[in-house]
Each structure stands twice: as structure tokens, then as C-alpha cells.
Amino acid sequence: MRKLIRICSKNYRVSYAVQQNIRTFSSSRQAYQVGDLGVGQREELAWREVVSEAEQIVGYPTSFLNLRWLFNDEIANTAIHLRKLVGTNHPLLKSAKNLLIGSKSNLQSVGLIILLVSKAAGFKSLDYTRDQYESGVLHAQRALAEVVEMKRTGHVIHKTMVNLQEKQKQGDKYNDLLYGNKIVLLTGDYLLAQCLQHLGGLRNNEVTELISSGLRDLVEGDFFGEHDKDNNPLPTQPKGSNDVIGPYDWENEDNLQKLGSNDYLGQGKDEWMLRTMLTSGSILGKGCQAAMKLAKRGEQMERDAYILGGHFAILWQLYLDVKEFFTHPYSYSLVGAPVILALWEYPTIYGHILEAKLEKKPVEFKQLYYAVRSTRSMEYLSMLLDVEFATILKYSDKFPIEDARLALQKMAMTVHSEALEYIEK
Amino acid sequence: MACLSSSRLCARVQDKLLCQFGHKVRKQTVFVKLKPPGPSPLRIFGKTNQRATTCEPVCGSASAAAGAGMVRRLASSLQSTSTGSLPDYGTQIVDPYRLLEDDLNGIYEDIRSELERNTNQAELNTIATYYFDGQGKALRPMVAILMARAVNYHVYGENSALLPSQRQVAMISEMIHSASLIHDDVIDQSDFRRGKPSVNVLWNHKKVAMAGDFILAVASMMIARLRSDDVTLVLSQVVTDLVQGEFMQLGSKETENERFAHYLTKTYRKTASLIANSVKAVALLSGADESTCELAFQYGRNLGLAFQLVDDLLDFVSSAQAMGKPTAADLKLGLATAPVLFACEKMRRFAEPGDVEKAFELVHKSRGLEQTRFLARQHGAEAARRAADLADSPYQKGLLVTADLVLNRIK
Incomplete structure (x- = not known):
């Protein structure tokens, strides 16, 4: 951790300068008055602006739930079946709502990021005929973005x-x-x-x-580590220092x-990184990498795209974890970054989770919340956020097309600064 | 495999003689299985033979192969489920499982290690490999390899070998099948499959659903690694068909007249598509021309339809013990299969308790079973007719025999 702090503070200066650059780039477009709104509402407005700007750059709205899909037989059928479910409290209803309305929490923008990376990378226009691309993105890449979003x-x-x-436990609702x-x-x-x-x-x-x-990898992520009886993931007991193995280096492993x-379980940041890669980094990174394959951009660009996508997902997950920890102090995820980093610093905090596990009672979320806040978890988190943001800037700078690159960096910046706002508040 | 040893073929002559003899001796029902339980044996005749010699000392003197053949013939003449043999194509009886013993050997192990290679999570591995324990009939891989060898023989002659990629397709077909079984079990809430508790009884349903996705993901990776665009398209169609078939099962808004067409389309999508497209894929890999690929596809389609029709028939006439899963299950779920549809010109919707039993009885009284058997036989004959166009080889004979086996199975 000490080493991390040093690296962070070095990177932070670099990233801060770039941030200032982007701020001036974007400030001209901030026409609305946001001063009176709370953090949640303000960020929502800022976010929508960033997204719609990015969508203009790549051509058109990117969610696959568009008009074409509403005319599809199976989807229409599903809608009918869904209606029958109203009033049953099935969790599907909630996620259907989230999917249709589109919220940041579901990483709805994977498709958009893949398209932005595609555009930022460009392609040799001589290799393709005019009807194979639109707004600087190949149709194949659009199809791919749709596939990745569908897969997720x-x-x-x-x-x-x-x-x-247990059938009888459900009673009438069964x-x-x-x-x-x-x-x-x-x-x-x-x-x-x-x-x-489609693939x-x-x-x-x-x-x-x-x-x-x-x-x-997504499925692997669901089985990774321990789970409670409702299948919610639980952190692993922190390891003794003798068992610690080298840091998880996802950038350099063979992703097939x-x-x-x-072995990374119980290793604080490594456990969190691996879980994040499995549950979101892998699919986003691979989506970006595959987009490079479709445009024949070569191996180096493919690798850069994978790393860029992966870091994007990590930054995003950090933001989501921080936001959840502060907005839902009674039901946040126990494998979120704040808890995991706190556990790594003070392994005794694991007692809260162990106690609940042994005595088969719910975790005392509020107690754990204060225990986490008493550690330097938040300090590490803001450094980690800075590192990730700086890495995204570094890797996105390798992509030549300017407008898409700036849109990507702006998205990252918005996420980064909002996460920091939650921590500092 | 050009030098086929004579022990792998059983002569039909002997078979017929003993059959007449056996008719008088035996009264009890003999079970013929496509594949017997047990860890390794992929040979039906060897096993049924065991049964014959232990329970029937009378024919103890008969030679192994002939004795087994006899039991088989007997079964087809005594069993109420029998659909009758197809016309004799002038073939010797080839046991396809024995013929492909070397190719099929270890296929479940290979699938298991492929899955294991792709996960670090013990529990995921356990659920995903649960149905690859070697207890299944392995019908789909068998048909795929049989077709692969028959087409290779057809195209390249006697010295052709099975391509590794074709064996991969056989594995993929079984994996896609298992993934769909796992999801089916959760939907249908079945308690038993293949004589053991089904996955949804043993594990959290969320995990079961995920394990199905995992198998599909690994299978898709294997498909992609074959690096053939056409094969990828053909096999990805299977998955879409399976889901659409499942959607069709969920609700039918058709009128009485359309119900049968609906049932047949559903049957194609849920069962036949997998067999048809996997045999088409092996034909494509073999480099066969378009008409041969189409021949393979039609063989698979008809075989698959016949297989499912017999399956629906067995749901009515077989015992739960023999099937390894509960019978009349579809009826209890309110699903109309061919026997019911044939019988149901004047049936109404289930409304009162006891309706299921009533319907079960009605189907038995009507000509529904008979008509279903007839339809299955037609598809079996059509499959055999297609296979007869391939070059003459033991594998081509195997394809003919398989069409027959599918009709005469009791499990």
C-alpha cells in the first residue's frame, strides 16, 4: 500500500493537468444551472450531457433496445409475459425497468464505449467500401457493440x-x-x-x-469466492502476510x-481487481479488443484496446462501489471496494462478516460502515481512482481520432470526479 | 477403419433362426436399451447379451452375437412400444456404438476436461459436468461421428479418417444438448433425470442457470476455434432454434387445426435441429458438396423428428424406472404431444382435478399412440432413404441401423 501511495501521488499531478484541459474543453457546453441540485441529480444531468454528446459522435443511440427490437416477435412475446408478472415481486421486473430506462448503475454504456473506442482507433478507409461504415464506425463494429450489450x-x-x-417456503407465491x-x-x-x-x-x-x-468470465465471476445463503458474494478472510503472492497482473495474462x-482471494485489492475483471472488465475489454480485430488494427492496438476497456470497467466499478457504500449504508455490497480495501488494512474488521456467518444472522451493515470509515480505505480509494483515471488517459491517448478520444476521456473524467465527490463529502 | 473385424457385424441369418426359437420360450418383456447404464460400455449388444444369458439359460449355448441379436429382435416383436423395423436394405446389422467405439471412447472425459480447463471454481465445474457422467445415451455425438465417417467415406473413399474437428462437433452437440437440459430442468421443475436427482434439486437455481450459460459459452468458444464461418453459422442456428422451441412450448395461441403444425415445428426446433445441424456441420467440415450436406441435414432432421415422436410415445407407454425420469411428465405439465394431439379431436382443456388421468386414459383408448407410431416410422424411413444415397460403407449401414434403433428403443 505504501508503494501504491507513492505511485499515486506521482500520477496524480499528471492526471490533474489533463483534467484541467478537459474541463476547459467541456465547460463551454455547461449551459444549465446545477448549483441547487443534490449530488445525485446534478450528476445525472451532467452524465446525460456527456452521453448524448458521445452518441452524436458515433452516429446514433446505441442501446440495442431500439425500435428494430420492438418489432421483433420474441421480444413482443416477452413483453406480454412480463405484463403477467406485474404484482408478483419477481426481481426480473426491477431489472427490466432498469434496462429500459437505462441507468448508469448497469453499465448500460458498454456499447457506447466500444463504439467510441472503435471510432477513436479509426480504420483504413481504402479497405472498406462506403456502405460498410457510417460516422467513422464500421457496421460490423456496431453489430459487435450490440452483441456485447446483449450478452451482458x-x-x-x-x-x-x-x-x-424449497418449494414450501414460497407458499402461494410459488x-x-x-x-x-x-x-x-x-x-x-x-x-x-x-x-x-449475430457473432x-x-x-x-x-x-x-x-x-x-x-x-x-461473467459466469466465473458469479461463482468467484464465498457466497451467503442468498447467493450474495462475501469477501474472503484476509490472508496472512506469508501467503501473499504477487499482484494480479490482468494486463499481461492470456485473456482467452x-x-x-x-489464490488472489483474501488479498484485498487483488481479490477486488480479479472480481471486477470477471464481472465487467473482461467483457468490456474484450468488446474493445474485438472491435480492433474487425477493423484489422493489428495486435498492439488490440492489446491497448483491451487494457483501455478493462481500466474503464475498473474505474466504473470503483465509482459504483463508492456510490453504493455512501447512498445505501444499510445494504451496500460486501465485496465492494470500500469494504475490501478496509479489510486489507485492518483484517480484524472481517470479524463483522465472520460473526454473521457463524451465527447465521444478517451482517450489521451500519457497524461495518463505521468500521470501514475508521480505516484509511477512502484515502486508498481516491488514490486508486486517480491511478485508474490516469491510466485511461494514458491508453486513450494512443488512439488517433480526436473527437471520440476526447469523448471517452470526458466520460472517464465525469465518473472519476463524481466518485471523488462522494468520498470527499 | 477400413479393416472392420467380423466380430463387429452380427449376421442376420443366425439371428432370424434363433428368433423363432426364442419366441416360444420367452414370455416376459425384454428391455432393449440404446445404451445401458454403467461407466464405460458403449456397446448395446454386449450388454443385452449378458441379460439374455443370465435370465434365460435356454439360449445359453447360443453364440454371443447371435444371442444378443435375438433379444433385440424379440424386443421389437414383443414390445408394445415397438414401431416395427424398417424395410430391410439388404444390410448386415451393424451396431453403431460398437462400430464407433474408438471414436466415442473418452468423449465425455474430453468434454469434462474442456469445461474444467475454463474455470477455477469447483462448484461451477461440478454443476456443469453433472450430466457428462457417461450415463447418457450419447446419441447426438454418435450420430454426428457416424455421419462424419460415412460422408468422409462417401467423398474420399475407403482410407478416409475422422477429422479432429468433426469429433469436436460431436462434443459440441452433446454440450449444447446438456446446456439445454440443465435449463429445461429448472423450467420444468423435474425431480429426476437419467436415474439421478436433476440439477435443480441439488443446487441453487441461479447457479444452475449460470452453469448452463457456462457450458454454452465454452461450446461457443469451441465452435469458434473450428475457424469455419459456415459451421459457426450452422451451429449457432441450433441454439436459436432451441430457445424458440422453448418459447413455443410456453404458450400456444393457435387454433385446433394449427396445433399439430405448431407441435411439429416445436419438435423440430427443440430436438431435430440440433441433430440435423450437427450432422450438416460435420459434412461441411468434410468438404462435401452442397447436395451431400443437404442430404446429411435431412437425415438428421428426420431422425430427430422420429426420435422425439418415439420419446413422446414412450412418455405414455413406458415405466418411470425404464426411462430414468417420470413418465406422463409432459401431460402433467399440460403440454400436448403427438399422441395427445392425435387423440384429442374431442378433448378440452384441463380444468378439474383428475383430468390428467382422464386424458391419459383417453389417449390409450384412442388411436393416438398408433398414429404417432406411424408418423415416427415415416420419418425413420425417410431418414434411412436419405442415408441409402451415400456410398456403401459400414458407417452408412450404421446410419440405417440408427434410424431403426431410434424407432425401436424403449428408453
Whole structure:
């Protein structure tokens, strides 16, 4: 950790300068009055502006839930089935709402990021005919962005399955929940099947392999580490210092093979990094990498795109974890960065979790909250945020097309500064 | 595999003689299985033979192969489920599982290690490999490899070998099948499959759903590694078909007349598509021309339809013990299969308790079972007719026999 602090403070100066640059670039567009709003509302407005600006750069709105999909038979059917579920409290309803309205919390912008990276990388226009691209992005890359978003969505939908192993426990609700589960499973399967078919349509088997391995990693992430009886992930007991192995170096591993290893469990930041790579970094990084494959940008660019995508996901997850920790002090994720980093500094905090586990009672979230705040977890977090932001700037600078690159950096900056705001407040 | 040893073929002549003899001796039902339980044996005849010699000392003197053949013939003549044999194509009886013993050997192990290679999580590995324990019939890999060898023989002649990529397709077909079984189990809330508790009984349903996705992801990676655009397209169609078939099962808004068409389309998507497209994929990998690939596809489609029709038939006439899963299960779920549809010109929706039993009885009284059997037979015959166009080889014979086996199975 000491070493980390040093690295951070060095990087911070660099990143701060760039930040100032981007601030001047964007300040001219801030026409609305945001002073009176709370953090949540203000960020929402700022975020929407950044996103719509980015969408203009890549051509058109990027969510796959567009008009074309609403005319699709299966989706229309699903909508009918969904309506039957209203009033049953099935978790699918909540995630359907999130998907349709589109919130930052679901990393809805994976598609957008892939398109921005695609555009930022550019392609040799001689290799393609005029009808193969639009607004500087290949149609194949758009299809890919859609596939990645669908893959994530399909997986998110499958995550809303209700466990119905103990039939009698559910009582009257059993039949409703069972029906909900059917819809969850089928809708998710449908999206995943569509992904595979669309990937086939791209006629690039390297891309198909890469993106399929992304789904594998998502599932792996769901099984990573310990879980409570409701299948929520729990942190692993921090290791003794003798067992610590070198840091998890995701940038340099072969991403077609399984990622990381269970040896990183109980190792603070490494555990968090690996989990984040599995649950979101891998699919975003691989999406960006595959976009480079489609535009034949070469191995170095592919690698840079993967690393850029991965860091984007990590920065994003840091933001989400911080936000959740401060806005839901009674129900935040126990594997979020604040808790994990605190555990790594003061392993005794693990007692809160161990106690709940042994006595089979809920974790005392409020107590744990104050325990975490009494550590230097937040200090480390803001440094980590700075490091990630600086890395994103460093890697995105390798991409030549300016407007898309700046849009990417602005997105990163917004996320970064909002996360810091939560910590400093 | 050009030098096929004579022990792998059982002569039908002997078989017929003993069959007449056996008819008088035996009264009890004989079970013929496509594949018996047990860890390794992929040979049906060897096993049924064991049964015959232990429970029936009368034919103890009969030679092994002939005795087994006899039991098989017997079964087809005594069993109520029997759909009758297809016309004799002038073939000797080839046991396809034995013919492909070397190719099929270790196929489940290979699938398991492929899955294991892709995860660090013990629990995920356990759920994902649960149905790859070697207890399944391995029908899909068997048909895929059989077709691969038959087409290779057709295109390249006697000295052709099985391509590694074709064996991969066989593995992929079984993996896609298992992934869909795992998801089906959660949807249908079944308790047993292949004689053991099904996945949804043992594990959290969220984890089960994820494990299915995991198998699909690994299978997709394997498909992509074949590096053939056409094969990728053909096999990805299978997954879409499976899901759409499942959607069709969820609700039918069709009128009475459309129900049967609906059922057949659903059957194609849920069962036949996987077999048809995987045999098409191996034909494509073999480099066969378009008409041969289409032949393979049609063989698989008809075989798959026949297989599912017999499956629906068995749901009514077989015992839970023999199937390794509960029977009349579809009926209880309110799903109309061919026997019901044939029988149901005058049936209404389930409304009262006891309706399921009533329907079960009605189906037995009607000509539904008979008509289903007839339809299955037609598809089986069509599959055999297609296979007859391939160059003459033991594998081509195997394809004919498989069409027959599918019709005459009791499990």
C-alpha cells in the first residue's frame, strides 16, 4: 500500500493537468444551472450531457433496445409475459425497468464505449467500401457493440432467477415465481442465442471466440469466492502476510484462458481487481479488443484496446462501489471496494462478516460502515481512482481520432470526479 | 477403419433362426436399451447379451452375437412400444456404438476436461459436468461421428479418417444438448433425470442457470476455434432454434387445426435441429458438396423428428424406472404431444382435478399412440432413404441401423 501511495501521488499531478484541459474543453457546453441540485441529480444531468454528446459522435443511440427490437416477435412475446408478472415481486421486473430506462448503475454504456473506442482507433478507409461504415464506425463494429450489450443484458437477466429449491417456503407465491423464472431463463437464453447468431454473422471466428470467452468470465465471476445463503458474494478472510503472492497482473495474462486464480482471494485489492475483471472488465475489454480485430488494427492496438476497456470497467466499478457504500449504508455490497480495501488494512474488521456467518444472522451493515470509515480505505480509494483515471488517459491517448478520444476521456473524467465527490463529502 | 473385424457385424441369418426359437420360450418383456447404464460400455449388444444369458439359460449355448441379436429382435416383436423395423436394405446389422467405439471412447472425459480447463471454481465445474457422467445415451455425438465417417467415406473413399474437428462437433452437440437440459430442468421443475436427482434439486437455481450459460459459452468458444464461418453459422442456428422451441412450448395461441403444425415445428426446433445441424456441420467440415450436406441435414432432421415422436410415445407407454425420469411428465405439465394431439379431436382443456388421468386414459383408448407410431416410422424411413444415397460403407449401414434403433428403443 505504501508503494501504491507513492505511485499515486506521482500520477496524480499528471492526471490533474489533463483534467484541467478537459474541463476547459467541456465547460463551454455547461449551459444549465446545477448549483441547487443534490449530488445525485446534478450528476445525472451532467452524465446525460456527456452521453448524448458521445452518441452524436458515433452516429446514433446505441442501446440495442431500439425500435428494430420492438418489432421483433420474441421480444413482443416477452413483453406480454412480463405484463403477467406485474404484482408478483419477481426481481426480473426491477431489472427490466432498469434496462429500459437505462441507468448508469448497469453499465448500460458498454456499447457506447466500444463504439467510441472503435471510432477513436479509426480504420483504413481504402479497405472498406462506403456502405460498410457510417460516422467513422464500421457496421460490423456496431453489430459487435450490440452483441456485447446483449450478452451482458442476457446475463444480468439470468442473475434475477429466484431460487425455488424449497418449494414450501414460497407458499402461494410459488407458481408466480416459477412462471417468472421461466421468463427469466427464456429471455436470457434468447438474448444469448441471438448473440451467438449475430457473432456468426460477423464471419470472424476470432471475434466469436473472444466474446464467448467474455460470457464464460461473467459466469466465473458469479461463482468467484464465498457466497451467503442468498447467493450474495462475501469477501474472503484476509490472508496472512506469508501467503501473499504477487499482484494480479490482468494486463499481461492470456485473456482467452481462464482469468486469474483463486489464490488472489483474501488479498484485498487483488481479490477486488480479479472480481471486477470477471464481472465487467473482461467483457468490456474484450468488446474493445474485438472491435480492433474487425477493423484489422493489428495486435498492439488490440492489446491497448483491451487494457483501455478493462481500466474503464475498473474505474466504473470503483465509482459504483463508492456510490453504493455512501447512498445505501444499510445494504451496500460486501465485496465492494470500500469494504475490501478496509479489510486489507485492518483484517480484524472481517470479524463483522465472520460473526454473521457463524451465527447465521444478517451482517450489521451500519457497524461495518463505521468500521470501514475508521480505516484509511477512502484515502486508498481516491488514490486508486486517480491511478485508474490516469491510466485511461494514458491508453486513450494512443488512439488517433480526436473527437471520440476526447469523448471517452470526458466520460472517464465525469465518473472519476463524481466518485471523488462522494468520498470527499 | 477400413479393416472392420467380423466380430463387429452380427449376421442376420443366425439371428432370424434363433428368433423363432426364442419366441416360444420367452414370455416376459425384454428391455432393449440404446445404451445401458454403467461407466464405460458403449456397446448395446454386449450388454443385452449378458441379460439374455443370465435370465434365460435356454439360449445359453447360443453364440454371443447371435444371442444378443435375438433379444433385440424379440424386443421389437414383443414390445408394445415397438414401431416395427424398417424395410430391410439388404444390410448386415451393424451396431453403431460398437462400430464407433474408438471414436466415442473418452468423449465425455474430453468434454469434462474442456469445461474444467475454463474455470477455477469447483462448484461451477461440478454443476456443469453433472450430466457428462457417461450415463447418457450419447446419441447426438454418435450420430454426428457416424455421419462424419460415412460422408468422409462417401467423398474420399475407403482410407478416409475422422477429422479432429468433426469429433469436436460431436462434443459440441452433446454440450449444447446438456446446456439445454440443465435449463429445461429448472423450467420444468423435474425431480429426476437419467436415474439421478436433476440439477435443480441439488443446487441453487441461479447457479444452475449460470452453469448452463457456462457450458454454452465454452461450446461457443469451441465452435469458434473450428475457424469455419459456415459451421459457426450452422451451429449457432441450433441454439436459436432451441430457445424458440422453448418459447413455443410456453404458450400456444393457435387454433385446433394449427396445433399439430405448431407441435411439429416445436419438435423440430427443440430436438431435430440440433441433430440435423450437427450432422450438416460435420459434412461441411468434410468438404462435401452442397447436395451431400443437404442430404446429411435431412437425415438428421428426420431422425430427430422420429426420435422425439418415439420419446413422446414412450412418455405414455413406458415405466418411470425404464426411462430414468417420470413418465406422463409432459401431460402433467399440460403440454400436448403427438399422441395427445392425435387423440384429442374431442378433448378440452384441463380444468378439474383428475383430468390428467382422464386424458391419459383417453389417449390409450384412442388411436393416438398408433398414429404417432406411424408418423415416427415415416420419418425413420425417410431418414434411412436419405442415408441409402451415400456410398456403401459400414458407417452408412450404421446410419440405417440408427434410424431403426431410434424407432425401436424403449428408453
